[in-house]
Amino acid sequence: MRSFSQLLDGLVYTRSRNGKLALIADYMRGTPDPDRGWALAALTGNLDLKAVKASAIGDMIRARVDPMLFEMSRDYVGDLAETVALLWPKGEETDDGSLTLSTVVERLHGLSRAEAPAALAAMMDHLDAPGRFALLKLATGGLRVGISARLARTGFARAFSLDVDDVEQLWHVLQPPYTPLFHWAEGRAERPDPGGMPFFRPFMLAHPLEAESIDLNAYAAEWKWDGIRVQIVGTGRETRLYSRAGDDITGSFPDIARAFSGDAVLDGELLVKGDYQGGEAASFNALQQRLGRKAVSAKMMNDYPAFVRLYDLLLEGRDDLRPLPWTVRRDRLETFMAQLDPERFDISALIEAPGFDALADLRAGTRDAAIEGVMLKKRDSPYVAGRKAALWYKWKRDPLTADCVMMYAQRGHGKRSSYYSDYTFGCWTEEGELLPVGKAYSGFTDEELKWLDRFVRTNTVNRFGPVREVEKSLVLEVAFDSIHDSKRHKSGLAMRFPRIARIRRDKPASEADTVEGLRRLVS
Amino acid sequence: MSHWIEPHPTGIYVRPADAWIDPSVPRERALVTHGHADHARGGHGRAWATRETLAIMALRYGTAAGAAVGYGEDFRLGGVSIRYVPAGHVLGSAQIVLEHAGERVVVTGDYKRRADPTCLPFEPVPCDIFVTEATFALPVFRHPDTGSEIDRLLGALHANPDRCVLVGAYALGKAQRLIAGLRARGHHDAIYIHGALERMCALYGSFGVELGELRLATGLPAKAMRGAIVVAPPSALNDRWSRRLPDPITAMASGWMRIRQRARQRNVELPLVISDHADWDELTGTIREVAPNETWITHGRDEALAHWCMTHQMRARALALVGREDEDEG
Ligand SMILES: [Zn+2]
Numbered sequence: 001m002r003s004f005s006q007l008l009d010g011l012v013y014t015r016s017r018n019g020k021l022a023l024i025a026d027y028m029r030g031t032p033d034p035d036r037g038w039a040l041a042a043l044t045g046n047l048d049l050k051a052v053k054a055s056a057i058g059d060m061i062r063a064r065v066d067p068m069l070f071e072m073s074r075d076y077v078g079d080l081a082e083t084v085a086l087l088w089p090k091g092e093e094t095d096d097g098s099l100t101l102s103t104v105v106e107r108l109h110g111l112s113r114a115e116a117p118a119a120l121a122a123m124m125d126h127l128d129a130p131g132r133f134a135l136l137k138l139a140t141g142g143l144r145v146g147i148s149a150r151l152a153r154t155g156f157a158r159a160f161s162l163d164v165d166d167v168e169q170l171w172h173v174l175q176p177p178y179t180p181l182f183h184w185a186e187g188r189a190e191r192p193d194p195g196g197m198p199f200f201r202p203f204m205l206a207h208p209l210e211a212e213s214i215d216l217n218a219y220a221a222e223w224k225w226d227g228i229r230v231q232i233v234g235t236g237r238e239t240r241l242y243s244r245a246g247d248d249i250t251g252s253f254p255d256i257a258r259a260f261s262g263d264a265v266l267d268g269e270l271l272v273k274g275d276y277q278g279g280e281a282a283s284f285n286a287l288q289q290r291l292g293r294k295a296v297s298a299k300m301m302n303d304y305p306a307f308v309r310l311y312d313l314l315l316e317g318r319d320d321l322r323p324l325p326w327t328v329r330r331d332r333l334e335t336f337m338a339q340l341d342p343e344r345f346d347i348s349a350l351i352e353a354p355g356f357d358a359l360a361d362l363r364a365g366t367r368d369a370a371i372e373g374v375m376l377k378k379r380d381s382p383y384v385a386g387r388k389a390a391l392w393y394k395w396k397r398d399p400l401t402a403d404c405v406m407m408y409a410q411r412g413h414g415k416r417s418s419y420y421s422d423y424t425f426g427c428w429t430e431e432g433e434l435l436p437v438g439k440a441y442s443g444f445t446d447e448e449l450k451w452l453d454r455f456v457r458t459n460t461v462n463r464f465g466p467v468r469e470v471e472k473s474l475v476l477e478v479a480f481d482s483i484h485d486s487k488r489h490k491s492g493l494a495m496r497f498p499r500i501a502r503i504r505r506d507k508p509a510s511e512a513d514t515v516e517g518l519r520r521l522v523s
Numbered sequence: 524m525s526h527w528i529e530p531h532p533t534g535i536y537v538r539p540a541d542a543w544i545d546p547s548v549p550r551e552r553a554l555v556t557h558g559h560a561d562h563a564r565g566g567h568g569r570a571w572a573t574r575e576t577l578a579i580m581a582l583r584y585g586t587a588a589g590a591a592v593g594y595g596e597d598f599r600l601g602g603v604s605i606r607y608v609p610a611g612h613v614l615g616s617a618q619i620v621l622e623h624a625g626e627r628v629v630v631t632g633d634y635k636r637r638a639d640p641t642c643l644p645f646e647p648v649p650c651d652i653f654v655t656e657a658t659f660a661l662p663v664f665r666h667p668d669t670g671s672e673i674d675r676l677l678g679a680l681h682a683n684p685d686r687c688v689l690v691g692a693y694a695l696g697k698a699q700r701l702i703a704g705l706r707a708r709g710h711h712d713a714i715y716i717h718g719a720l721e722r723m724c725a726l727y728g729s730f731g732v733e734l735g736e737l738r739l740a741t742g743l744p745a746k747a748m749r750g751a752i753v754v755a756p757p758s759a760l761n762d763r764w765s766r767r768l769p770d771p772i773t774a775m776a777s778g779w780m781r782i783r784q785r786a787r788q789r790n791v792e793l794p795l796v797i798s799d800h801a802d803w804d805e806l807t808g809t810i811r812e813v814a815p816n817e818t819w820i821t822h823g824r825d826e827a828l829a830h831w832c833m834t835h836q837m838r839a840r841a842l843a844l845v846g847r848e849d850e851d852e853g
């Protein structure tokens with residue numbers, strides 16, 4: 001348990017992504033099976049033991065420590081598991097090494113709710129404070145060390161110099177503690193065979209278009225939709241949905257999964273439509289209502305019905321279409337559409353343009369909120385994992401911009417923690433007041449960051465904890481992909497992907513844009 | 524009931540001596556336990572303190588009229604017999620033992636029971652009224668062995684030869700104890716210090732505390748400090764000052780580091796639980812040892828310690844002195 005609890009502590013305190021990856025990789029290389037497999041399951045959120053409830057842990061500690069002192073401690077510390085881990089009465093504050101992670105997992109697995117507290121207490125006595133913390137987090141089923149499943153798998157891949165996309169392919173067909181995966185990773189066994197399982201295939205991704213022009217005889221154009229890129233994997237018996245990161249998001253969109261019964265793998269964009277939106281694809285904001293929800297209510301599905309706009313067909317039955325040219329896959333996809341429910345699935349239409357300039361005009365002219373830009377796909381391109389040069393391009397709509405006034409600044413995270421690098425900016429109301437309209441923490445160069453940091457420090461007028469209010473004198477040109485109505489902000493507006501495009505030292509604050517002006521950009 | 528010792532929000536008044544213990548406002552006669560700013564202030568008419576504490580006060584507030592008191596020496600003020608006894612907290616720190624009318628009162632100031640190479644160890648004195656601090660008076664605070672915390676620091680240093688370890692440590696006491704602890708653990712490389720530590724480290728040296736080779740971190744190129752330990756006051760950890768350092772691993776030495784959220788709030792990557800205050804077991808153990816009739820609690824988690832006393836059939840009261848407890852100290 002010692003190495004696992006040290007790993008968790010390290011992940012809690014390490015700030016950089018690379019640092020976290022190195023910690024995971026070291027652990028995966030240096031820890032025996034099946035401990036490391038259980039750890040990987042815990043880090044990726046695939047170890048759901050839930051042996052005890054939080055209330056049972058409260059009872060355990062009240063039986064051992066003065067309840068008043070426990071309450072005072074908990075008020076002070078905040079987190080229940082941490083409080084109990086620190087409070088646990090024990091003579092020697094050491095981990096005696098008698099408990100491995102696998103022993104812990106096995107014991108917790110087989111427990112009834114009634115026997116859990118006693119078994120848990122017996123284990124607590126063998127551990128030190130970080131070990132007790134890890135144990136309690138495992139036992140209550142919420143590890144939460146602030147890393148994504150993808151990051152954990154990337155760490156695993158890095159440990160054995162594997163391609164993380166290759167790991168993703170196998171991921172969903174294997175069960176913890178993933179011993180065949182480790183054996184394959186170390187070259188001691190064959191690659192596990194995922195046949196017949198609804199597993200994830202890595203997405204093909206696009207490069208941003210940098211060329212001035214492109215030959216439309218060689219490239220087909222279609223709209224780039226502003227939803228969630230999704231992969232539908234059906235085996236005929238089971239259907240799963242995967243996000244771009246390879247996370248299984250079937251649970252958030254059961255309406256889609258139920259509507260698909262084919263034996264095929266498709267690539268598309270998940271969107272929601274609502275009657276109030278005229279039945280068309282609604283903006284990303286509407287989609288957010290459904291994202292990240294574990295359980296989706298009937299009302300939610302009704303108000304924000306999801307559908308998938310299909311881009312590509314990767315596999316049909318036993319046929320792997322990925323090596324075939326895009327034109328052939330597109331034909332197969334159009335034929336395949338016939339068997340799908342048109343309420344839930346449509347096809348992403350191709351843009352007919354006589355030439356590149358005409359396409360540029362179409363792109364500039366679209367006001368559809370669900371359109372992010374244009375995709376250009378080489379007509380003879382196979383479907384390959386990742387971003388391959390010269391096959392697919394994304395050509396985003398030009399960002400919108402507004403001149404805003406810096407109002408507040410906050411320190412950044414990680415390497416930026418000594419800089420004021422997060423800025424809240426506002427625009428003018430009719431009454432001549434500044435109203436915050438957004439927050440940005442990117443877009444500037446290192447040099448500009450230094451300058452902005454100095455500006456904040458020398459122009460602070462107020463401090464609220466970590467936040468500094470600044471003299472309302474600096475104009476920032478803010479770029480953003482789109483802007484939407486929002487009830488959450490006082491201005492009634494929410495920007496999508498705002499970033500600092502330029503520092504307008506030349507412009508007086510009084511000449512910055514108005515909230516009213518911004519509202520006219522709402523899509 | 525009026526006692527000859529009276530707690531007030533601004534300090535403890537010893538009526539028959541007409542003197543205040545650790546007053547937070549200027550007084551004519553002040554008895555000072557140690558040099559931390561929440562106990563020692565400038566501007567008193569006359570301050571009774573150890574030689575070391577007077578030197579620290581002179582460094583911080585300029586010279587003041589002071590009466591040096593040696594550890595263990597008895598002196599009288601009014602009708603009170605007074606003795607200063609080591610508190611083990613920082614250089615020069617003392618408990619003040621007062622006897623009057625057949626009653627003995629011990630005021631600890633801040634104290635700890637762990638070994639500290641930079642000051643004399645705490646000496647328990649049985650008494651009638653024990654006036655204690657309670658900075659870490661919650662049972663979640665159990666400081667681990669100091670040596671193993673220092674070994675973790677050295678481990679991180681050796682595992683990252685291209686970086687430096689920047690340790691936040693309170694300028695009076697913690698910084699010097701950490702440096703002395705590193706020396707005791709066999710680390711003899713030059714240690715780099717922030718300018719704010721320079722004079723205090725020199726003062727420790729003048730009282731015979733060996734700190735080895737110290738170099739000022741100011742004005743050096745980053746690469747000079749690769750693979751080195753840099754000690755700075757906690758306020759410098761996340762500030763511009765640290766930008767000059769070679770990809771620092773941020774550490775902090777404090778009892779507060781026991782709590783994850785505390786460490787994360789400060790962006791600390793390597794929390795070191797090294798404290799100059801007694802932990803829960805030391806606080807309760809010391810009360811048992813000196814076995815007072817009554818325990819008075821000056822500052823900190825006073826509710827919890829008072830509750831513990833009560834449940835162990837001991838009388839206790841929280842004094843709620845103001846202006847105590849500096850978050851960075853600990
Ligand atoms: Zn102190």
Ligand SMILES: [Zn+2]
Pocket residue numbers: 559561562632633847848849
């Ligand atoms: Zn204090």
